[in-house]
Amino acid sequence: MFLVLGLILASALFVGLLIYQLKFKHLIEVTRDFGSAPTLPVVGHGYHFVGKEPHELIIKVRGFMETYGKDYTLKVWLGPELNLLMGNLKDVEVVLGTLRFNDKAGEYKALEPWLKEGLLISRGRKWHKRRKIITPAFHFKILYQFVDIFERESRVLLKNLEREREQQDQGGFNLYDWINLCTMDTICETAMGVSINAQTNKDSDYIRAVKTISMVLHKRMFNIFYRFDLTYMLTPLARAERRALKVLHSFTEKIIVQRRQELLRPNSSTQSSDDTDVGAKRKMAFLDILLQSKIDDKPLTNADIREEVDTFMFEGHDTTSSAIMFFFYNIALYPECQRKCVEEIISVLGNDRETPVTYDLLNNLHYMDLCIKETLRMYPSVPLLGRKVVQECEINGKIIPAGTNIGISPLLLGRREDLFSEPNTFKPERFDVVTSAEKLNPYAYIPFSAGPRNCIGQKFAVLEIKAIAANVLRHYEVEFVGNAEEPPVLIAELILRTKDPLMFKLKQRML
Numbered sequence: 001m002f003l004v005l006g007l008i009l010a011s012a013l014f015v016g017l018l019i020y021q022l023k024f025k026h027l028i029e030v031t032r033d034f035g036s037a038p039t040l041p042v043v044g045h046g047y048h049f050v051g052k053e054p055h056e057l058i059i060k061v062r063g064f065m066e067t068y069g070k071d072y073t074l075k076v077w078l079g080p081e082l083n084l085l086m087g088n089l090k091d092v093e094v095v096l097g098t099l100r101f102n103d104k105a106g107e108y109k110a111l112e113p114w115l116k117e118g119l120l121i122s123r124g125r126k127w128h129k130r131r132k133i134i135t136p137a138f139h140f141k142i143l144y145q146f147v148d149i150f151e152r153e154s155r156v157l158l159k160n161l162e163r164e165r166e167q168q169d170q171g172g173f174n175l176y177d178w179i180n181l182c183t184m185d186t187i188c189e190t191a192m193g194v195s196i197n198a199q200t201n202k203d204s205d206y207i208r209a210v211k212t213i214s215m216v217l218h219k220r221m222f223n224i225f226y227r228f229d230l231t232y233m234l235t236p237l238a239r240a241e242r243r244a245l246k247v248l249h250s251f252t253e254k255i256i257v258q259r260r261q262e263l264l265r266p267n268s269s270t271q272s273s274d275d276t277d278v279g280a281k282r283k284m285a286f287l288d289i290l291l292q293s294k295i296d297d298k299p300l301t302n303a304d305i306r307e308e309v310d311t312f313m314f315e316g317h318d319t320t321s322s323a324i325m326f327f328f329y330n331i332a333l334y335p336e337c338q339r340k341c342v343e344e345i346i347s348v349l350g351n352d353r354e355t356p357v358t359y360d361l362l363n364n365l366h367y368m369d370l371c372i373k374e375t376l377r378m379y380p381s382v383p384l385l386g387r388k389v390v391q392e393c394e395i396n397g398k399i400i401p402a403g404t405n406i407g408i409s410p411l412l413l414g415r416r417e418d419l420f421s422e423p424n425t426f427k428p429e430r431f432d433v434v435t436s437a438e439k440l441n442p443y444a445y446i447p448f449s450a451g452p453r454n455c456i457g458q459k460f461a462v463l464e465i466k467a468i469a470a471n472v473l474r475h476y477e478v479e480f481v482g483n484a485e486e487p488p489v490l491i492a493e494l495i496l497r498t499k500d501p502l503m504f505k506l507k508q509r510m511l
Ligand code: HEM
Pocket: 119, 120, 121, 131, 311, 312, 315, 316, 317, 319, 320, 323, 376, 380, 381, 382, 385, 386, 446, 447, 448, 449, 452, 453, 454, 455, 456, 457, 458, 460, 461
């Protein structure tokens, strides 16, 4: 009996050692010199994070980087998974500035059921070909006509805000929810050419499904029980996700089929005759461009198009609403900046609040540009970028083993004192290339990432933020309700959030 038990134990030990020898010994050896917090066998650094609230994680990781990071590099073992947080700008440049690190880290996996292999997650040749055909969809001619949609949807937002203003009490109200519905309407119309009227019907199946997916992404990120597919699949949350996905996918699919049929009709209003005509006709949605695109001489299938349209829906609304909310938060805290924004809006758009914003007018809002840049430095909508190392490689003399997840944080970089003076103070002028003495390293300021895999929607996003912010500021003085001395407690999900909603009060502005 004891002999059998002994043999089983010895075999288990032998297998364990063999796995260690084959898989981990090399990893441990080559990464020995990286900075690291105290670690335990098997769980690695995992025990530091167990039982922590989502908002405590940023504080913990930032503290580890400050205490244990070497050359702004920190090693974090989560069980058998090796993660490297990188903050050395030369390393950041290698990772983001080249196509060697084109694969996304494990964190993005939770998005796959919805986005499949859309541009954000795809890699290699597929990513390259898709990026090439999607790039013209962000041509200025296309963006030009989208400003009409930004204008129209921000007017609906104003109606909702006016109702809130009339009812608001001392506690103010949660501005984010309304902005989020507005950006949802905007992206739906620009991506698919249809309106879901989220701002007037926030209980539609589609909106509820998007909210469910956001909740799923949050839980999968922070709850260890939901992290592994095998255990996750059996939970009620996974069932809720499957139901939501059915709603989201069938909605996009239906629109694609309809638009395809419309485009086949002779004299279709969105049909363009040649490549250069992209956007020349009115109301060309991203979807129309994808329907007319070819890869290797073949048109894209409905499934191909769906993953890209769904990617726009995901990347194109929470990111911008997070940025708009933090923009209002900052200019509410710094009334002088709010005053300058309004002064500029009046000088560019005039005194008549009904004058619609246009592409050219928005491009003349230079001070607002600086405020948006500074907002995204302090509160980048995407707080962490992740890449997977496919083959062992060297980055500036550091050996990085295959399988490592590399994390680069626009949030941590944006708050570094050695990169930005007074990093916790809102100073839009630092981005003024004419007057500012601060020299900016392009890899220190990366809210839209950098290099070939940067945000394809950057210009779209800035135009939309400006359109919404300008229309709101023309009508209202924005006031933050809360303790202005205490910075908001942040949660670094896929999109940056605050632990508690930021509350605002609006006052009618006298022009
Ligand atoms: C303030 C708003 C926005 C911010 C801060 C932002 C930021 C980012 C960042 C940091 C990435 C790189 C992600 C990574 O490497 O993991 C990215 C990628 C992407 N963004 Fe944005 N984004 C914004 C708005 C938008 C909008 C409005 C759209 C579409 C209409 C969009 C579409 C995309 C797409 C498709 C990608 C993937 C690009 C690729 O991998 O080739 N984004 N964005």
